[in-house]
Amino acid sequence: NKDDFFFPSAVLFPDWAYKPAWSPPGSRQVHLWHFLLELLGRGEGGAITWGSEWGEFVIRDPERLAKLWGERKGKPHMNYDKLSRALRYYYNKRILHKTKGKRFTYKFNFSKLVLVNYPSLPTCPQVRESVLNVLLHSCKSIFNFLL
Template sequence: MSVIPSTTLDFQLTTSWGPNNSYSDGLFMSNYTSCPWPHDASPQLWSKYQVWEWLRQVMDVHQIDASSVPFQNFDMDGQQLCSLSYQDFIRAAGCVGPLLFQSITELKWSGQFPMDTGQLDIKPEFDVFSPFPEVNYPYAELFDPSTVPLTAATSPVFSSPDIKQSNSRPHQVKKHNPRGIHLWEFIRDILLNPERNPGLIKWEDRTEGVFRFLKSEAVAQLWGKKKNNSSMTYEKLSRAMRYYYKREILERVDGRRLVYKFGRNARGWRETEK
């Protein structure tokens, strides 16, 4: 009889990690306490995008300026990321390397079974401001930096002998983000999260960096949430956007309403960064 080889089934199972299987009913909420990273899949299965998301998230949480880490060095998928050594991380990210290594290591573990971080007490601030039926919100306010334990700094796990960081340069981790990320980075991050972006903003021209707001007020609300400012509106958000023209973080796109374009000073939005 014709029996389908089990290997085929296995293949199908393991490859179907599409967007429709993860948080269809909000159950994912139950495990976000173990790890602030809402990714359904273990790090090994991350796409390049997800790797970058993770990067930004870590930087965010630790209030480290995103520009202090060359994202190009992490142009890889989760599989490759997970195979990097401690030294690789230092090579790729300098003094932030240990932090990243710590984070990814934890994620690899928490992917196996929910780890108990002890005092991680995230309050359910998912107070559903939601124009979004199924997805709560993208990722913007998934957690509060203050609720995340200072991992790398306190972890004894990585007291590896060759931390030549200490003598080569007591360079402090550069952190000069005002209050989390900047508006344009916030926008960029929504754009780079197609799976979790419930039609808030859409690329008009991916390679040119042209995008359009689909739900301007919803984005403004999210931004307000991020800044703890419940009175944020698109009117005000757009004023801030217009200030970016002068700084060439955004380029002008006229004629088309709600359309903007990243400028030469906006980084991290390209598929293959140069």
């Protein structure tokens, strides 16, 4: 079962996905999508788990997830309504999207995250796409193997 397996960041995600390292509560440095990847990487299955498709995750306990996010950001009144508003903010940025027909299920757009976080990728579109495909294919192969 993939949920029982520890997902090492160096294998499944580029190092930027876990930076900065665990920041102190109330820190403005951490983004929600970083936080979600941290929880998924640590196997926080009570609140959030990987879904059945590449990049898909399921929020198992929305209020628990909101509480964890609130603790991390130093916002004790965080609730799922506020957290889901933050998730929707990522739709326009194409960092993630809601999976249609599945409640509390979202999917990361890792190719967008790679482009944003690897500005040193070659500028030539063909070379850039080739490098991206290699990065994403290796991560996806490992994910599918664990399924």
